[in-house]
Amino acid sequence: MNTKxxxxxxxxKIIEQxxxxxxxxxxxxxxxxxxxxxxxxxxxxxxxxxxxxxTMILRRGSLALGGLKDIRSSIKRLAIGGDLSQVELLNIGExxxxxxxxxxxxKSAKDSNTANNLDTIYGLFDAIEVLNPLYKEIxxxxxxxxEISDDASHELYNIRRQMKVSNGKxxxxxxxxxxxxxxxxxxxxxxxxxxxxxxxxxxxxEYRGSFKGMIHDQSASGSTLFIEPMSVVELxxxxxxxxxxxxxxxxxxxxxxxxMCFEHKEELAGNMKILTxxxxxxxxxxxxxxxxxxxxxxxxxxxxxxxxxxxPLLDKKTVVPIDIHLGxxxxxxxxxxxxxxxxxxxxxxxxxxTLMGQAGLHIPAFDKSELAIFDDLFxxxxxxxxxxxxxxxxxxxxxxxxxxxxxxxxxSLVLFDELGAGTDxxxxxxxxxxxxxxxxxxxxxxxxxxxYSELKVYALSTKGVENACCEFDVKTLRPTxxxxxxxxxxxxAFAISKRLGLTDNIIxxxxxxxxxxxxxxxxxxxxxxxxxxxxxxxxxxxxKYSKEAEELKNKVTMQREKIQKQKDKILTEAxxxxxxxxxxxxxDADNIIKSMNKLRxxxxxxxxxxxxxxxxxxxxxxxxxxxxxxxxxKKANTKSPKDLKAGDTVFVSTFNQKGTVLxxxxxxxxxxxxxxxxxxxxxxxxxxxVKSAEVNYNNKAPKNKNNIxxxxxxxxxxxxxxxxxxxEALGELDKFLDDAYLSHLPQITIIHGKGTGTLxxxxxxxxxKVKYVKxxxxxxxxxxxxxxxxxxxx
Numbered sequence: 001m002n003t004k005x006x007x008x009x010x011x012x013k014i015i016e017q018x019x020x021x022x023x024x025x026x027x028x029x030x031x032x033x034x035x036x037x038x039x040x041x042x043x044x045x046x047x048x049x050x051x052x053x054x055t056m057i058l059r060r061g062s063l064a065l066g067g068l069k070d071i072r073s074s075i076k077r078l079a080i081g082g083d084l085s086q087v088e089l090l091n092i093g094e095x096x097x098x099x100x101x102x103x104x105x106x107k108s109a110k111d112s113n114t115a116n117n118l119d120t121i122y123g124l125f126d127a128i129e130v131l132n133p134l135y136k137e138i139x140x141x142x143x144x145x146x147e148i149s150d151d152a153s154h155e156l157y158n159i160r161r162q163m164k165v166s167n168g169k170x171x172x173x174x175x176x177x178x179x180x181x182x183x184x185x186x187x188x189x190x191x192x193x194x195x196x197x198x199x200x201x202x203x204x205x206e207y208r209g210s211f212k213g214m215i216h217d218q219s220a221s222g223s224t225l226f227i228e229p230m231s232v233v234e235l236x237x238x239x240x241x242x243x244x245x246x247x248x249x250x251x252x253x254x255x256x257x258x259x260m261c262f263e264h265k266e267e268l269a270g271n272m273k274i275l276t277x278x279x280x281x282x283x284x285x286x287x288x289x290x291x292x293x294x295x296x297x298x299x300x301x302x303x304x305x306x307x308x309x310x311x312p313l314l315d316k317k318t319v320v321p322i323d324i325h326l327g328x329x330x331x332x333x334x335x336x337x338x339x340x341x342x343x344x345x346x347x348x349x350x351x352x353x354t355l356m357g358q359a360g361l362h363i364p365a366f367d368k369s370e371l372a373i374f375d376d377l378f379x380x381x382x383x384x385x386x387x388x389x390x391x392x393x394x395x396x397x398x399x400x401x402x403x404x405x406x407x408x409x410x411x412s413l414v415l416f417d418e419l420g421a422g423t424d425x426x427x428x429x430x431x432x433x434x435x436x437x438x439x440x441x442x443x444x445x446x447x448x449x450x451x452y453s454e455l456k457v458y459a460l461s462t463k464g465v466e467n468a469c470c471e472f473d474v475k476t477l478r479p480t481x482x483x484x485x486x487x488x489x490x491x492x493a494f495a496i497s498k499r500l501g502l503t504d505n506i507i508x509x510x511x512x513x514x515x516x517x518x519x520x521x522x523x524x525x526x527x528x529x530x531x532x533x534x535x536x537x538x539x540x541x542x543x544k545y546s547k548e549a550e551e552l553k554n555k556v557t558m559q560r561e562k563i564q565k566q567k568d569k570i571l572t573e574a575x576x577x578x579x580x581x582x583x584x585x586x587x588d589a590d591n592i593i594k595s596m597n598k599l600r601x602x603x604x605x606x607x608x609x610x611x612x613x614x615x616x617x618x619x620x621x622x623x624x625x626x627x628x629x630x631x632x633x634k635k636a637n638t639k640s641p642k643d644l645k646a647g648d649t650v651f652v653s654t655f656n657q658k659g660t661v662l663x664x665x666x667x668x669x670x671x672x673x674x675x676x677x678x679x680x681x682x683x684x685x686x687x688x689x690v691k692s693a694e695v696n697y698n699n700k701a702p703k704n705k706n707n708i709x710x711x712x713x714x715x716x717x718x719x720x721x722x723x724x725x726x727x728e729a730l731g732e733l734d735k736f737l738d739d740a741y742l743s744h745l746p747q748i749t750i751i752h753g754k755g756t757g758t759l760x761x762x763x764x765x766x767x768x769k770v771k772y773v774k775x776x777x778x779x780x781x782x783x784x785x786x787x788x789x790x791x792x793x794x
Contacts, residue, residue, distance in 0.1 A: 001036050001355075001376050002407075008379045009351045013313055014287075014361070021286040023065035026072075026272070027279030036358035040298055040373050045120075046360025051295045052121040053285025054362070060109050063102065063282050067094045068275055071268065078265045083251075083258040087145050089138055092261055092268065096135035099128050099271050102278065121281070124274050129267040134260055141253055148250050156249045163242045170199050170235045177201060177229060186211050188224045197243065198236045200226040284361055292316060293362030296353075296371045302411070302445055303327035304350065307366035311349045312356070316364065320481035322346055327372060330466035332436055332446045334459040336488050337470040342481035343449040344381060346470065347415045350447060351379055354413060372445070374413045378404040381417040394422035401435060408444050416448035419455075429454040440464060456488035484536070581744060641689050644671060649690040652682050658690055660716070674716060715743045720751040726762045733763065740793070741772050747792040749779070754787045763789060 018031045037043050069091035074084055106125035141152040150157050177183050178190040178201060186207040193200050195216040202224045203211045213227040291312050308321035326333050335343050353363040357371045380400045408414050420432030429452040439446045459467040467488040498507055648661040652673060659673040669684040719736045721729035740748050752759045767776050772794050779788040
């Protein structure tokens with residue numbers, strides 16, 4: 001791809017942004033050399049790298065690669081058998097430290113299940129060699145660029161210990177000299193100084209002959225001499241020797257470390273290459289996130305479809321996104337409209353996004369935008385926007401256009417800005433049409449901007465060529481920067497001039513100077529623009545309604561599923577509770593009958609009790625079967641019952657349950673019915689006769705003693721014992737409690753009246769002895785107060 005277009009479309013500024021995201025010198029070098037690829041498989045692979053890096057950053061945070069040093073020259077020195085310096089070994093240690101950090105970053109991502117669909121990135125992570133023994137040895141021996149650890153070797157430790165002892169002796173001896181009264185007047189200052197790596201004292205010039213020692217230096221004025229006393233010369237010599245030994249030992253340590261690095265030079269070179277690649281890839285990921293980029297879809301069909309694309313060098317908060325497509329219905333797009341309307345930005349956006357995509361970088365556009373693969377991209381875009389263009393400018397543009405025509409192929413993208421401008425309008429328009437026709441015949445994808453009306457007509461009349469315009473708001477005299485494909489743009493010169501204050505008579509004179517067909521053409525453009533905008537608005541509205549309908553449908557479906565799950569859950573819980581109650585009832589019934597059998601000594605009575613027990617279990621099992629299979633709703637009798645009276649047993653179709661009539665129907669046909677513990681009014685139309693025996697505990701027990709299922713439907717939850725003696729009341733109450741309990745009534749009300757309280761006390765004493773009574777209490781206000789007792793069963 002020609003390098004000129006990279007500069008024209010400011011591709012280098014994108015590369016500068018990419019470089020700023022890298023951490024190492026090698027990563028910056030790799031970024032600066034990035035150019036667009038032309039192979040679709042390579043492009044998709046590079047795009048996948050960028051996507052994986054962006055995903056990793058968003059999930060796990062940025063990958064810190066600070067401290068990644070350039071050790072390429074050190075590896076070359078190792079390859080020829082050379083030893084490394086202290087600084088070079090430290091740099092290798094830094095590379096190994098970064099390797100450890102990258103491995104740890106990768107492991108933490110894997111542990112948190114972030115590694116899904118990140119094969120490329122993890123392939124690089126896995127290829128890194130940590131080399132822990134080498135890293136530990138380097139960090140153990142070398143503290144900094146100037147300091148080797150005392151523990152780097154046993155010999156170095158001994159040498160430095162001796163140096164410390166010798167230094168202590170010298171300083172002790174010199175301290176005696178500078179504090180001695182003998183030498184007090186001879187010294188310029190009572191201090192110890194170092195000259196040529198030897199300890200000295202500052203002696204006045206006039207005492208040169210009196211102070212014995214070796215002169216190593218003198219002050220600038222010559223008044224002070226730095227003399228090494230003869231008494232410490234031997235100690236200084238020893239320290240000098242120790243310095244030499246220390247240097248030799250350090251060189252030996254560095255040689256050993258260099259030898260260890262030599263053994264791993266291949267792994268070090270591999271790590272260096274991989275870490276540089278990771279630095280570069282993660283820089284692409286960081287750039288994608290900062291631009292709000294997405295991975296485009298690539299094709300070899302020369303089709304471009306950019307959705308809400310933004311120029312990456314403009315402020316993403318203020319730039320107006322564009323939708324542009326090219327390559328299917330038409331191969332040439334003619335963009336017209338006023339200056340500063342966004343035509344040039346549109347050209348540069350398409351060109352720059354194409355270059356970025358082919359370079360493996362994400363583009364700032366909506367997801368699933370499509371780009372074609374081009375072997376080359378040509379652009380003739382000038383920054384000069386002046387109306388008065390010189391001949392030299394026209395010549396420069398024409399030279400560039402000639403080069404484009406000679407080199408463009410059917411696999412190229414060509415961008416022209418103000419094609420044919422800078423010369424006579426008639427000749428310029430003719431040249432522009434000829435140039436576009438030449439490229440159109442060669443099936444070269446072309447986007448051009450122009451002011452010429454002739455080119456608008458050319459686009460309208462030529463198959464495969466389409467008009468487009470950058471929208472302009474005449475009311476505000478401002479461009480909207482929106483691209484409308486399908487209609488040509490107006491120059492709006494008359495409208496703008498009128499808004500700026502030009503008088504109507506001048507504008508009318510100008511219109512008369514135009515041919516009628518030109519005026520009609522401009523009016524047609526206006527109509528097309530209005531129609532296009534209306535269509536786009538209706539389309540957006542339809543899409544919005546469609547989206548809302550889809551969301552509503554999904555909500556209804558989810559709600560329906562939720563209700564069904566709740567319904568199933570409630571039914572399951574109800575069945576489980578019913579089975580639990582039934583099992584409890586079975587066990588209680590068995591226990592009661594067994595107890596009664598033990599109390600009966602007569603064999604005849606025992607047989608009768610066993611038969612009753614079998615009937616009781618059979619009835620309960622029948623009830624269990626009904627619960628497990630569900631209750632089948634009975635149809636209401638079509639004929640309403642007549643002559644209903646209190647005590648009649650009826651079937652209530654609206655509740656799918658039997659009940660007892662409490663009061664005959666009123667004038668409206670409403671009947672008060674007792675349903676279990678509930679009293680309600682039901683219209684006579686929803687009632688039908690039940691032929692089973694009547695149940696009335698105020699008189700006699702029902703004949704069918706063993707039909708517990710029907711009993712539970714009609715038994716009264718209230719029992720009135722007023723007016724009876726204690727013996728009569730307790731005898732009847734015992735039987736009523738058994739039937740009420742077996743009918744699964746949760747509670748009953750015993751009406752005993754207030755009176756003297758004797759009957760109430762006797763009933764309470766009796767209730768305390770009944771095992772299946774959970775609790776009992778005096779009625780509350782509204783329930784009958786002390787005249788009733790409320791009994792709750794277990």
